[in-house]
Amino acid sequence: xxxxxxxxxxxxxxxxxxxxxxxxxxxxxxxxxxxxxxxxxxxxxxxxxxxxxxxxxxxxxxxxxxxxxxxxxxxxxxxxxxxxxxxxxxxxxxxxxxxxxxxxxxxxxxxxx
Amino acid sequence: xxxxxxxxxxxxxxxxxxxxxxxxxxxxxxxxxxxxxxxxxxxxxxxxxxxxxxxxxxxxxxxxxxxxxxxxxxxxxxxxxxxxxxxxxxxxxxxxxxxxxxxxxxxxxxx
Numbered sequence: 386x387x388x389x390x391x392x393x394x395x396x397x398x399x400x401x402x403x404x405x406x407x408x409x410x411x412x413x414x415x416x417x418x419x420x421x422x423x424x425x426x427x428x429x430x431x432x433x434x435x436x437x438x439x440x441x442x443x444x445x446x447x448x449x450x451x452x453x454x455x456x457x458x459x460x461x462x463x464x465x466x467x468x469x470x471x472x473x474x475x476x477x478x479x480x481x482x483x484x485x486x487x488x489x490x491x492x493x494x495x496x497x498x
Numbered sequence: 499x500x501x502x503x504x505x506x507x508x509x510x511x512x513x514x515x516x517x518x519x520x521x522x523x524x525x526x527x528x529x530x531x532x533x534x535x536x537x538x539x540x541x542x543x544x545x546x547x548x549x550x551x552x553x554x555x556x557x558x559x560x561x562x563x564x565x566x567x568x569x570x571x572x573x574x575x576x577x578x579x580x581x582x583x584x585x586x587x588x589x590x591x592x593x594x595x596x597x598x599x600x601x602x603x604x605x606x607x608x609x
Contacts, residue, residue, distance in 0.1 A: 389541070418596070427502070427599040428542070428587065443596065477541050486532065487597065489541030 387412050387480050389490035397496045398468055405464045406493045408478035413458035418487065419451070422475045431476075434461040468497045501525045502590050504600035513609045517575040521588030521600055524569065528590040532597070533562060533573045536585045545586075546573070578607045 388411040398404050408417065417434040431451055432440040440453035455461045465472050473496050481487035503522045511517045521531075529550040534542035548555040548562045548571065555562050561574045575582055588600040 386544075394539075425601065427500075427601045428589075428597075429599075430596045433596070479541070486544050486547065488544065489534075491539065491541050 386488050387414060389478060389480060389488060391476075391478060391490040391493050393493060394491065395494040395496075397498060400469055400497060402468055403464055403466045404468065404495060405462050406476055406478075406495075408461045408463070408490055410459045410480055414480040415458070416481055417455060417461045418479045418481070419453060419461070419463045420477045420479060420489075422477065422492075424473070428477065431463070434463075434478075465495065468495075470497045473497045500600075501528075502588055502598050502600040504586075504588055504603050506603050507601070508604040508606070510606045510608060511578045513580055513607055514577045517573075517578045517582065517605055517607065519573040519575075519586050519588075519603050519605065521571050521573075522569060523571075523590050525590070525592060525598075526569070527592035528598075529593065530591045531562070531564060531571050532589045532591075533560075534587040534589060534599075535582075536587065536602070542587055575605075578605075580607050580609050583607045 390409045392407045419431040420428045422428045430443050431446045432442040434440050434453050434455040436455045452464045475492045477492045479487040479489040532547040533545040535545045536542040546557050546560045564571045585602040585604050587602045589597040
């Protein structure tokens with residue numbers, strides 16, 4: 386299985402600012418995914434990060450709010466823009482060759498005040 | 499509308515006994531089901547999966563049962579160990595669509 390790291394592991398940010406979360410994988414992977422887990426809720430897919438093309442966003446998530454970069458097969462970033470307290474969540478990246486049996490990073494715990 | 503439901507937010511079991519975690523789903527198109535385990539400050543880790551063509555899959559102490567007619571699956575852990583204490587997520591997929599997760603069940607195994 387792939388080893389996935391995320392930076393930062395946690396952050397406390399002020400309303401209206403932006404935070405960029407990095408995801409690094411120790412091997413080349415085709416598909417990378419970004420999830421959000423709000424307090425007491427399930428993991429929700431934000432988008433699929435495609436290498437060399439724009440990310441594919443799920444319903445309810447837009448590029449202006451969550452811009453994603455995927456410059457190569459081992460790295461991706463997710464930016465949470467113009468943050469509000471409702472964005473306080475754990476953000477996780479994952480990798481897999483498809484939707485099955487994905488491997489997750491440790492997550493980034495974001496608190497917006 | 500939640501397509502994957504884990505109705506028990508928490509479960510407490512004595513060490514050595516069986517833990518049974520339940521999951522219900524509403525989408526009849528789901529054809530692949532997975533269980534993930536999550537420790538605090540870590541990402542979820544894949545535990546076991548089952549295809550809709552099967553009704554049981556076993557891996558060591560972990561067995562997943564699928565009842566398609568009831569749209570229900572369960573994860574059995576026997577014997578339960580203190581290291582099994584974690585949050586367990588049920589997830590499902592239809593074809594090649596993204597995984598849909600439940601809200602998780604926190605399992606506490608008491609020594």
